[in-house]
Amino acid sequence: MQLSLTINGQPHAADVEPRLLLVHHLRDNAGLTGTHIGCETSLCGACTVLLDGEPVKSCCLLAVQAEGANITTIEGLATNGELHPVQEGFWECHGLQCGYCTPGMILASVGLLKDNPHPSEAEIRHGLEGNLCRCTGYQHIVEAVKFAANKMQTQA
Amino acid sequence: MSFLAKYMGQKVKRTEDPRLIQGIGHYVDDIALPGVLHVAYVRSQHGHAKLNSVNVDAAKSAPGVVAVYTGTDIAGKIALIPCAAAAPDMKKPDYPALALGKVAYVGQPIAVVVATDKYKARDAAELIEVDYDPLDAVTDLEAAAADSFVIHEELGTNVGATFQAGSGDIDAAFAQADKIVTQKIVHQRLIPNAMEPRGVLAQYLPGEQQLNVWSSTQVPHLLRTTLAAMLSHPENRLRVIAPEVGGGFGSKLNVYAEEALLPWIAMQLKKPVKWIESRRENMQATIHGRGQTGTVEVAVKNDGTLLGLRYDVIYDLGAYLQLLTPAIPTLTGLMLSGCYKIPAIQLNCRQVYTSKMATDAYRGAGRPEATYLIERVMNRIAEELGMDPVELRRKNFPKPEEFPFATAAGLVYDTGDYEKALNKALEVIDYQKLRAEQAAARADGRLVGIGVSTYVEICAVGPSVMLPCGGWDSATVRVEPSGKVTVLTGVSPHGQGEETAFAQIVGDMLGVDLNDVLVVHGDTDRVQYGIGTFGSRGLAIGGTAVAVATERIVAKAKRLAAHMLQADENSLSFEDGKFVGAPDDKSMTIQEIAFHAHQAHNIPSDFEPGLVATYFFEPKNCTFPFGTHICVAEVDKDTGEVTIQRYLAVDDCGKQINPLLVAGQVHGGIAQGMAQALYEEAVYDESGQLLTGEFMDYAVPKAFQLPSFELDHTVTPTDVNPLGAKGVGEAGTIGSTPCVANAVIDALAPLGVKHLDLPLRPEKLWRAMNA
Ligand code: FES
Ligand code: FES
Numbered sequence: 001m002q003l004s005l006t007i008n009g010q011p012h013a014a015d016v017e018p019r020l021l022l023v024h025h026l027r028d029n030a031g032l033t034g035t036h037i038g039c040e041t042s043l044c045g046a047c048t049v050l051l052d053g054e055p056v057k058s059c060c061l062l063a064v065q066a067e068g069a070n071i072t073t074i075e076g077l078a079t080n081g082e083l084h085p086v087q088e089g090f091w092e093c094h095g096l097q098c099g100y101c102t103p104g105m106i107l108a109s110v111g112l113l114k115d116n117p118h119p120s121e122a123e124i125r126h127g128l129e130g131n132l133c134r135c136t137g138y139q140h141i142v143e144a145v146k147f148a149a150n151k152m153q154t155q156a
Numbered sequence: 157m158s159f160l161a162k163y164m165g166q167k168v169k170r171t172e173d174p175r176l177i178q179g180i181g182h183y184v185d186d187i188a189l190p191g192v193l194h195v196a197y198v199r200s201q202h203g204h205a206k207l208n209s210v211n212v213d214a215a216k217s218a219p220g221v222v223a224v225y226t227g228t229d230i231a232g233k234i235a236l237i238p239c240a241a242a243a244p245d246m247k248k249p250d251y252p253a254l255a256l257g258k259v260a261y262v263g264q265p266i267a268v269v270v271a272t273d274k275y276k277a278r279d280a281a282e283l284i285e286v287d288y289d290p291l292d293a294v295t296d297l298e299a300a301a302a303d304s305f306v307i308h309e310e311l312g313t314n315v316g317a318t319f320q321a322g323s324g325d326i327d328a329a330f331a332q333a334d335k336i337v338t339q340k341i342v343h344q345r346l347i348p349n350a351m352e353p354r355g356v357l358a359q360y361l362p363g364e365q366q367l368n369v370w371s372s373t374q375v376p377h378l379l380r381t382t383l384a385a386m387l388s389h390p391e392n393r394l395r396v397i398a399p400e401v402g403g404g405f406g407s408k409l410n411v412y413a414e415e416a417l418l419p420w421i422a423m424q425l426k427k428p429v430k431w432i433e434s435r436r437e438n439m440q441a442t443i444h445g446r447g448q449t450g451t452v453e454v455a456v457k458n459d460g461t462l463l464g465l466r467y468d469v470i471y472d473l474g475a476y477l478q479l480l481t482p483a484i485p486t487l488t489g490l491m492l493s494g495c496y497k498i499p500a501i502q503l504n505c506r507q508v509y510t511s512k513m514a515t516d517a518y519r520g521a522g523r524p525e526a527t528y529l530i531e532r533v534m535n536r537i538a539e540e541l542g543m544d545p546v547e548l549r550r551k552n553f554p555k556p557e558e559f560p561f562a563t564a565a566g567l568v569y570d571t572g573d574y575e576k577a578l579n580k581a582l583e584v585i586d587y588q589k590l591r592a593e594q595a596a597a598r599a600d601g602r603l604v605g606i607g608v609s610t611y612v613e614i615c616a617v618g619p620s621v622m623l624p625c626g627g628w629d630s631a632t633v634r635v636e637p638s639g640k641v642t643v644l645t646g647v648s649p650h651g652q653g654e655e656t657a658f659a660q661i662v663g664d665m666l667g668v669d670l671n672d673v674l675v676v677h678g679d680t681d682r683v684q685y686g687i688g689t690f691g692s693r694g695l696a697i698g699g700t701a702v703a704v705a706t707e708r709i710v711a712k713a714k715r716l717a718a719h720m721l722q723a724d725e726n727s728l729s730f731e732d733g734k735f736v737g738a739p740d741d742k743s744m745t746i747q748e749i750a751f752h753a754h755q756a757h758n759i760p761s762d763f764e765p766g767l768v769a770t771y772f773f774e775p776k777n778c779t780f781p782f783g784t785h786i787c788v789a790e791v792d793k794d795t796g797e798v799t800i801q802r803y804l805a806v807d808d809c810g811k812q813i814n815p816l817l818v819a820g821q822v823h824g825g826i827a828q829g830m831a832q833a834l835y836e837e838a839v840y841d842e843s844g845q846l847l848t849g850e851f852m853d854y855a856v857p858k859a860f861q862l863p864s865f866e867l868d869h870t871v872t873p874t875d876v877n878p879l880g881a882k883g884v885g886e887a888g889t890i891g892s893t894p895c896v897a898n899a900v901i902d903a904l905a906p907l908g909v910k911h912l913d914l915p916l917r918p919e920k921l922w923r924a925m926n927a
Contacts, residue, residue: 019275033186034179036402038351039435043851046351074179087177091169094816097824098651099176100351100402106177125860132851134351134403135651137827137888138859140820 005066007032008076016063023047025063026073034074034103038132045131048104049073055111057130074103077110085151086110086144095144097135105131109145118149163660163670167816170656171670181400184355184372185432192357193222195418195431196277198267198284199441200259203293203511203844204307207257207286210267214283218269220276223425224284225417226267227256234416235386237476240624241483246317249308249509251476253413259288260307260475261513262846263440265413270421270429293511293844297449297470300508307475307509314509316473317482321489324500324564329464333455337537341529342913343446345472345838347848348518349856352402353433354442356414358422365390369419370397374404375688376648378625380680382411387420398678401650405828406517407442408650409690410479439849444838445518447472448485452529455500456537460548464500467492467529471507474514480521480624481514482507487522487614493563494530495574495612495782496552501564511844517690519828520889523613531609531894535901536910545898546582549610550575556872560777569612569780570874570882573808577870578610581784581806584868590788598906603791603925604801607899611891612782615883616696616876618775628774629693630686631701633662633709635767637754639747641666641673646686647698648678652885653817654694658702660813661879665706666746667733684770692781692883695813700877701773708769713749719760720744720752779874779882783807785826785891789899796922798834798900800863805891808870810882818884819867825888826865831857832889833896837915855915 004013007030014029021040026032026049035058038046042060049058050072077084086109089095096102105128112119112127119127124145125138133141175181198210212224230253237251255266267284271277292305299305300314307314330336357370367389373379376396384391401408414431421429433442450469456462471485489503538545554561556573563569581587590606597604618627630646643658659673676682686698710730718725721738728737736743749767752758756765788802805822812818835855839847848854873880893914900916901909909924 017275024274027185031188032179033182036183036352037185037432038353039851041435041850041852044351044435074177078178083177090177091173094170094820096173096176097653097820098351098401098403099172099181100183102176103179121864122860125858125862128859132351132856132858134349134405134828134856135824136820137823137825137865138862139823139864141859142864 001064003064003067005068006070008072018062018064020063021059022061022063022066023058026058032073032075036100036103038100045104045108046101048107048131050107050111053114055108074106077106084110085148086113088151089144089147093140093143093147095136095141101131101133105133105141109148112145113149113152117152119145161664163663164813166814168656168660168670168814170653171659172653172655183352183400183402184357184370187357187370187399189357189359189428192428192430193270193272193425194274194277195421195429196269196274196281197265197437198281198286199437200255200262200264200266202259202288202290203262203840204291205259205288206291207255207259207266208289209287211285212267215269215280218280218283220272221269221280222272223270224267225254225421227252227254230254230420231256234420237413238382238411239477239479239481241480242477243317246482247311247313248316248477249311253417261511262844263437263513268417270425293842295510295512295840295842295844297472297508297510300510301470301506307511316507316509318506321503322492322501322565324464326464326466326500326502329500330455333463334458335456335540336453337456337533337540338451338453339533339536339911340451341532343448343525343528344914345447345515346445346518346832346836347439347838347854348405348407348442348445349438350403350405350407353435353438354408354412354414355432356418357428357430358419359428360422360426362426365393366395367393367419367423368395370399371415372401372408373398374408374648374650374690376678376680377646377685378688379411379415383416383419386416395681398648404650405519406445406521406690409517409688410443435851436849439854440846441513443478443516444474444513445515446525447515448525452533454533454537458541460541460543460551462496462498462552465492465498466502468504471505472510472512472515473507474510474512476514478514478516481516484515484517484522488525490565490567491523491526491614492565494527495610497554498564512840519825520886523886524829524890524893527609527611527890528894531611532897535898539910545608546587550578567614568777570777570876571872572612572780572782573870573872574610574782577782577806577808578784580868580870581786581804584806585786585802585804603793603903605789605899605901605903607787607789607895607897607902608784609891609895609898610784612780613887613890614778615692615781616775616779617691617693618697618778620774625687628687628772629697629701630684630770630772631698631705632684632768632770633702633705635709635746635750637751639750641668643673643675643702644683645675645677645698645702646683647689647694649689649694652689652694654698657695657813657817658699661699661703662706665703665710668746692885695881696779696877696879696883697773697775699881700879701771703879704773705769705771708771709767712769713746713767716749716753716759716763717744720758775876777876779810779876781807781809781882781884781887783887783891785895787895787899789896789903791900791903791921793925796918796925798916798921802866803863804866804868805888806868806870807884807887808872809884809887810873811871811880813881821884822867822888823865825886826892827857827862829889829892830862830896832893833914833916835861835915835917
């Protein structure tokens with residue numbers, strides 16, 4: 001099937017099998033391997049990307065369901081070489097160890113802050129319930145999101 | 157060894173992060189080779205069955221399929237999956253990379269399909285018909301030990317080995333006891349669940365006879381040596397690369413069937429092949445952890461003095477042995493003294509085969525079991541004697557001046573001040589006030605509990621005789637002609653942050669910028685032989701090798717500096733990257749020296765050009781980090797749900813090179829230990845089906861299921877290595893499980909509850925409350 005969508009601001013067209021998962025399309029066809037796969041069952045969030053600005057699990061969407069959509073992957077989050085405040089927060093606060101959950105965790109956090117620019121700790125912890133991290137125990141991730149919230153407030 | 161403190165001891169942000177937060181690092185699945193073929197597995201759906209036939213005809217002719225292999229195709233061509241830790245008289249079954257004649261656990265590999273893309277490989281795998289005769293399975297440990305059904309007929313029994321450990325007069329200890337406290341202890345099976353599943357990419361270059369293997373492993377060099385033997389391929393033409401590795405926790409400290417099969421297929425087909433594990437495969441066929449059922453008995457005096465401890469345990473090996481499977485309860489035995497003086501200790505262990513995936517090293521590897529059973533039984537003893545659990549612990553600590561401290565379990569603890577960590581924890585959390593608040597809450601009818609655990613663990617295992625692979629590790633430090641520094645480390649970090657920690661050490665010792673130091677790891681063609689990252693050894697052993705190699709660089713550079721500055725070597729000192737103290741205030745930087753060491757136009761006649769040093773560090777002992785954890789938990793009377801109100805960890809891991817990384821390790825460790833206490837359990841049914849085979853059923857905790865942790869520390873350096881660092885990767889896991897369990901059981905104490913097995917899920921607590 002013909003598919004055309006925008007990935008990280010670039011138009012992207014391809015002929016894909018109807019059953020192709022969006023995550024495989026991003027990784028294998030578009031070469032954007034920053035989107036990871038941790039379960040393929042919508043339970044870990046490693047594959048989270050932004051679809052028209054909203055976080056979605058790309059292992060649970062067919063590529064063709066993203067027809068016409070605007071996708072942001074982790075590779076497209078920094079602008080003009082400048083890290084997004086959430087990326088900065090993860091770096092500053094040691095919000096990652098092995099880094100495997102990180103792209104999904106960062107994009108889920110971007111989505112969370114869009115809906116709730118000043119989340120409490122509990123709101124952050126609940127807001128990230130679709131994303132598993134086995135390394136950090138989440139505490140530094142919570143701090144990273146708070147860091148980003150503060151930074152985005154001063155930037156605004 | 158002298159350090160500047162520009163980087164060391166500071167909360168330095170990680171140098172590995174920029175690539176990871178932008179998604180531009182490379183894990184195995186991110187590496188693309190032209191023409192790569194994809195491998196899909198057919199695995200056993202039964203816990204135990206005879207394999208009558210495996211019909212691959214339909215799969216072979218399916219679209220895109222290049223090859224299909226079964227156990228008969230590889231028999232005699234790929235050696236059996238090795239175990240490096242079985243005693244010579246241990247009974248062990250053959251464990252081929254693809255099953256032959258029988259399967260003994262759900263997920264055991266039976267056949268593989270190689271196809272042009274992963275969808276086609278999976279489609280074709282569905283077409284393979286396996287004809288099984290299901291047989292009885294054995295999943296209960298007591299039943300397995302009683303040989304109710306023998307899994308491996310050729311062994312004649314499920315008991316692979318029986319061993320005893322410990323020393324001291326155990327009978328006398330029990331004869332003298334005022335009281336004997338007995339507790340049955342179950343350490344449930346856990347699934348490590350690194351977020352990146354395993355994966356292997358293999359490539360064969362026939363011209364060069366070069367075999368390249370990318371694997372998500374913690375031990376690339378050990379894997380290389382083992383694969384060379386399994387595949388009869390020369391080790392010097394075999395390159396193993398552990399690229400970015402998405403967590404391990406011991407589950408990638410192994411040699412798996414897939415790691416041997418993929419390179420073998422690459423050699424057959426002369427095409428690169430890739431296999432990426434699914435989460436379901438990971439749950440079924442990557443090693444599990446824990447899996448012990450035992451009884452601990454302690455002989456005590458009425459004043460709380462511990463006289464002797466006996467632990468009778470059955471250890472769940474699983475169906476086959478993986479690399480270190482039988483070694484795990486040995487570690488439990490070695491740590492049976494905990495942080496207490498116990499004159500007599502005895503471990504009686506039976507290791508049994510069951511119809512499950514093999515157990516092996518999962519974060520802590522045998523030590524969490526020891527700590528959990530001791531810390532749980534200490535609370536039981538305190539109850540029986542009517543003592544405060546804190547005072548009971550304090551009474552039995554060895555004093556700081558008693559170190560090095562030899563235990564009846566057979567170890568010599570390096571350094572320790574257990575009371576200092578305990579006192580600090582009590583003070584930080586205000587224990588007296590907590591107990592008062594608890595009394596008030598209880599008076600209000602609330603179920604609030606306080607748990608304490610004081611732990612000691614064993615890290616950085618050495619000397620080499622203690623490990624089948626050796627206990628040393630290596631480093632090469634090279635100052636390039638431009639003055640940039642390259643560090644090649646034999647350890648293989650996968651989240652720990654050693655690229656940063658090692659750059660901190662080198663940055664300070666050479667007085668160079670952190671960003672001028674590149675730390676290379678995980679590639680057997682780039683790095684000299686090393687052992688790897690596990691057992692909290694990276695910094696204490698690998699970091700020491702880096703520091704000593706760097707010291708040698710400074711010494712060599714100083715000789716050249718003296719020559720070039722026409723100074724007496726003894727009058728020169730090295731400060732902030734410069735050799736100073738020469739006549740006329742002349743000085744030279746390390747970068748200048750590096751250039752001249754390579755140009756070699758003006759060097760002493762006996763000076764070897766270049767500026768590189770390699771050091772293999774052999775530790776003379778293990779290190780023994782310790783600490784005190786305190787937890788406050790409340791149990792909801794109506795639902796049985798546990799809320800962790802406070803969690804304080806006071807850890808002593810010796811000197812801290814980077815407190816930010818230490819905090820990260822402790823947080824992650826506590827999370828896993830707390831998950832064992834409250835949530836996680838690998839459950840098999842009687843037929844050997846894994847009921848917890850996806851994240852839907854296996855409860856890896858989410859962010860809202862964990863609290864924020866409060867951290868503090870004491871610093872008691874080790875004398876085993878010049879860094880004074882003990883290791884911290886597993887401390888949190890080891891300290892937290894009993895601490896949380898003690899808190900929850902303390903909460904239920906007014907209802908007469910003395911002990912419950914883990915995990916302490918709401919249903920179990922509700923039943924206990926409503927019994
Ligand atoms: S890979 Fe998509 S949620 Fe786990
Ligand atoms: S950083 Fe490793 S899983 Fe989150």
